Amino acid sequence: MDLSVVISLGYVLASGLFIFGLKKLGSPATARKGNMISAVGMLTAIVVALLDQGIVDFTWIAAGMVVGGAIGAIAARAIAMTSMPEMVALFNGLGGAASLLVGWAALTPDAATFTLVTIVLSILIGGVTLTGSLIAYGKLSEILGSGAVMFKGQQLVNSLIIAGVVGSAVMFCLQPTDPTWLYAVIGLSLVFGIMVVIPIGGADMPVVISLLNSYSGLAACAAGFAINNNVLIVAGSLVGASGIILTQIMCKAMNRSLSNVLFSGFASVANEATEIDGEIKPITAEDAYYILEAATNVAIIPGYGMAVAQAQHVVKELGDLLEANGAEVNFGIHPVAGRMPGHMNVLLAEADVPYDQLLEMDEINPRMELIDVAIVIGANDVVNPAAREMESSPIYGMPVINVADAQTVFVLKRSMASGFAGIENPLFYKENTRMLFGDAKETLSKLVRELSG
Amino acid sequence: MNGAEYLLFILMLAVFLGFELINKVPATLHTPLMSGANAISGITVVGAIAIAGNGNQDLAQWLGAGAVALASINVVGGYMVTDRMLSFFKKKEG
Numbered sequence: 261m262d263l264s265v266v267i268s269l270g271y272v273l274a275s276g277l278f279i280f281g282l283k284k285l286g287s288p289a290t291a292r293k294g295n296m297i298s299a300v301g302m303l304t305a306i307v308v309a310l311l312d313q314g315i316v317d318f319t320w321i322a323a324g325m326v327v328g329g330a331i332g333a334i335a336a337r338a339i340a341m342t343s344m345p346e347m348v349a350l351f352n353g354l355g356g357a358a359s360l361l362v363g364w365a366a367l368t369p370d371a372a373t374f375t376l377v378t379i380v381l382s383i384l385i386g387g388v389t390l391t392g393s394l395i396a397y398g399k400l401s402e403i404l405g406s407g408a409v410m411f412k413g414q415q416l417v418n419s420l421i422i423a424g425v426v427g428s429a430v431m432f433c434l435q436p437t438d439p440t441w442l443y444a445v446i447g448l449s450l451v452f453g454i455m456v457v458i459p460i461g462g463a464d465m466p467v468v469i470s471l472l473n474s475y476s477g478l479a480a481c482a483a484g485f486a487i488n489n490n491v492l493i494v495a496g497s498l499v500g501a502s503g504i505i506l507t508q509i510m511c512k513a514m515n516r517s518l519s520n521v522l523f524s525g526f527a528s529v530a531n532e533a534t535e536i537d538g539e540i541k542p543i544t545a546e547d548a549y550y551i552l553e554a555a556t557n558v559a560i561i562p563g564y565g566m567a568v569a570q571a572q573h574v575v576k577e578l579g580d581l582l583e584a585n586g587a588e589v590n591f592g593i594h595p596v597a598g599r600m601p602g603h604m605n606v607l608l609a610e611a612d613v614p615y616d617q618l619l620e621m622d623e624i625n626p627r628m629e630l631i632d633v634a635i636v637i638g639a640n641d642v643v644n645p646a647a648r649e650m651e652s653s654p655i656y657g658m659p660v661i662n663v664a665d666a667q668t669v670f671v672l673k674r675s676m677a678s679g680f681a682g683i684e685n686p687l688f689y690k691e692n693t694r695m696l697f698g699d700a701k702e703t704l705s706k707l708v709r710e711l712s713g
Numbered sequence: 714m715n716g717a718e719y720l721l722f723i724l725m726l727a728v729f730l731g732f733e734l735i736n737k738v739p740a741t742l743h744t745p746l747m748s749g750a751n752a753i754s755g756i757t758v759v760g761a762i763a764i765a766g767n768g769n770q771d772l773a774q775w776l777g778a779g780a781v782a783l784a785s786i787n788v789v790g791g792y793m794v795t796d797r798m799l800s801f802f803k804k805k806e807g
Contacts, residue, residue: 278753279730285749286738292799295749299792302756309759316768320778324765325758328785335786336793341801347794348748351787358757358784365764365776374717473747476754485720487760493720494727495756501731502750506743595740602743606798614805615741 263313270308271491277301278495282502288615305491341610342567345600346400349393349469352476356389359479360446366486369437376433378485380445384425385479387449388456393472395457396465400599406462415523418455424448460521463564463641465599467510467521474503506601513595513621515647515658538689545703548670548696549710555632558582559624561592561661562604565638565674569700575637576611578704581711591617592624592634592661594642625662634666636687638673638700644685669693672700745798752791758784 278301284294315321332351339347363382371379398404428444435441460468477499484492511518552558560579566572579589591613597604605618628634636643639661646653647660663669664687671693687693696703738746761784764777 279734282731282734282750282753285742285746286734288739288742288802289804291742291745291802292796295745295792295795295799298749298753299796302753302788302792305756305759306762309762312763312766314763315766317766320765320774321762321781324761324778324781325785328782328787329789332786332788332790333793336790336797339794341798344744344748344794344798347790348744348751351748351791351794352751352754354783355751355754355757355787355791358755358761358780358787361776361780361783362757362760362764365761365773365780367773470747473751473754476751480754480757481724483757483760485717487763488716488720489760490720490723492756492760493723495753497724497727498731498734499750499754501728502735502746505732505735506747509740509743593740600744601747602740602745605741606744606801609741609798609801609803612801612803614803616805618741620740 263311267308267311268490270304270311271489274301274305274308274491275494277304278498282498305495341607342570343401344606345465345469345598345603346397348600349396349400349472352469352472353390353393353397355476356386356393356472356479358386359476359483360386360390360449362483363479363486364442364446366483367436367442371436373433375486376436378482380429380432382479382482382486383442383445384429384449385475385482387446388453389472389475389479391450391453392457392468392475393453395454396468396472399457399462400465408461409458414455414459418452421448421452421455425452456522459523462599463596464514464521466596466601466603467507467514467518469600470503470506470510471518472503474500474507477501477503510596510601513659515655538686538691540688541694542697543670543694545696545706546710548694549707551668551670551694552582552587552633552707552711553585555582555587557588557631557633559590559592559628559631559634559663559666561594561597561634561636561639561643561663562608563594563597563637563639563642564599564603565640565672565700567598567603567607567638569638571637571701571704572607572611572613574701574704574708576608576613577708578711579613579617581708585711587632589617590619590624592621592663593618594621594639594661597639597642621659621661625665628662628665631666632668634663634669636663636669636671637704640673640685643687645687645690646685649686663687664690664692667692670696672696672698672703674699741802745795745802748791748798749795752788752795755784755787755791758788 281298284290425448432441481496647658761780
């Protein structure tokens with residue numbers, strides 16, 4: 261059989277394995293196997309690519325794979341689960357960078373216009389993915405401030421950059437032999453990636469990560485067009501589609517449109533002074549223990565604060581003790597709790613909480629009235645009743661977990677500062693709310709000691 | 714069909730398939746899904762391999778070699794980290 265036929269069939273097999281693997285990734289019971297299947301698909305594609313007769317020298321291929329593979333393997337092993345969002349962002353950016361380089365390398369003096377267009381697209385999307393992901397990485401790992409960066413004339417600057425990108429892309433396609441336009445496209449797309457992500461604040465990160473994830477797929481897809489390779493197109497568009505779906509789910513969970521998330525940080529919303537009636541009622545861990553001991557139905561609602569305090573293991577311990585005490589314990593997970601889609605689920609899974617104990621917002625809300633104690637750990641905006649009650653609130657209309665409907669609400673909170681978005685939370689002033697101030701992990705450890713003592 | 718139309722045809726089918734596949738994934742798996750998909754986007758390595766091995770010692774080869782290294786980080790790191798995460802997911806016993 262002709263070698264090129266073997267190569268083509270190999271790519272077909274690899275695409276099939278990617279599709280099958282992604283399908284299996286859709287259910288917790290088969291997800292691990294699905295990831296394996298998709299990895300086998302990748303291995304198949306790489307082996308087949310190495311059969312290519314155009315390859316005369318394997319030195320640099322081997323060098324790249326060994327160095328890259330080693331870095332990837334070490335990073336994957338060393339990273340803590342709480343740092344997962346920035347790790348995913350970083351890997352994502354590297355994928356974008358690779359597509360940028362492939363698009364660039366695919367440039368030949370006799371390239372057809374269609375190829376030139378796809379080269380520009382892979383450079384552009386790859387470049388935006390690279391710097392956008394690096395900024396996201398910086399914000400998530402708190403190397404950079406996590407707040408939204410806004411300045412006067414930002415819209416104008418961005419419009420100029422977009423015009424510059426489009427202009428130099430067109431000029432590049434018209435004059436592919438003049439490297440000036442190529443460098444202009446590369447430089448501007450890198451700058452554009454930075455500009456796209458800096459105005460987005462920490463709480464909106466789940467949307468950004470999903471979107472960048474989608475871009476990295478689209479960049480691979482564009483590179484596939486540039487070098488005429490099916491498997492890049494299939495795999496890239498699968499990733500692109502999955503990223504777009506996640507982006508949509510995240511936007512819906514915040515009741516905001518994608519353009520709203522991308523172009524207007526919460527910070528720009530004028531904070532109207534709203535009077536909230538009621539007073540803050542602090543409670544000690546000892547008193548909280550007496551209430552918890554009597555509870556038969558407890559819900560735990562974690563947020564980003566749980567990740568920051570690395571409190572997932574103590575949370576699990578508390579849950580176990582409450583269960584041993586005869587209570588039913590469930591976790592209520594808001595879709596945008598944390599810094600990336602499903603962030604809380606991964607942390608709790610790491611702490612050995614079974615996934616069938618994790619309820620989605622739509623599952624836990626109808627049964628909230630039956631719950632004796634709802635424990636809010638480091639979550640703020642996703643449990644803010646202002647989203648339902650106060651039309652003047654910037655988050656009005658966002659679906660939230662209705663913890664205020666529970667008999668008693670404990671809020672574990674470091675201090676009275678408002679959440680990331682800077683929005684007052686009337687939950688803290690409710691009749692049935694008690695505040696447990698202090699480090700979440702310490703407070704939980706105290707409760708655990710009381711319960712096991 | 715010529716080359717470009719054929720590739721666009723594949724693109725369209727793959728996009729629809731992607732939407733169908735991902736639409737029903739439960740929220741609990743969103744992070745592994747994302748990092749698993751991310752690993753797949755390292756497929757660029759396949760394109761980079763042929764370029765890095767062209768033996769011409771030209772700019773394209775160096776760009777290709779860089780792309781192989783970056784994409785390999787993405788692929789190896791992405792799959793391993795996804796597997797690590799998924800190894801935590803357990804159903805309640807008994």
